[in-house]
Amino acid sequence: VLSTSASAVDWRAIRSVTDLAAAFACKAKVEPVAIKATGSNPAGIVCPSGLAGDEALYLYYAPTPDDRYLALTHAMKTAKYVRAGPNWVAAGMLSATMGTIGGDVHK
Secondary structure, three states, X not given: OOEEEOXXXXXXXXXXXXXXXXXXXXXXXXXXXXXXXXXXXXXXXXXXXXXXXXXXXXXXXOOOHHHHHHHHHHHHHHOOEEEEOOOEEEEEOOOOOOOOOOEEXXX
């Protein structure tokens, strides 16, 4: 963890993959693209997040520490910027700040 900041994401409202779009203010006009779970990463979605200045984010639901570790490992291999909360991981390519998402910053 490189740093931690307050997050606009209410992690308590995220109880499944389907909650990610609302929690990250994904644009309603764009249907989130599903990321299927595999042995090396948990399930997630890709969508343009209003909290990240409409940048497309890879969002993973990580309800357990093991899922969080898998999502962080996968996100750090595939994206430039990674942030995480207690039960979610967000990865992006364009902005180091990723808007007001907050959480733990990983690189």
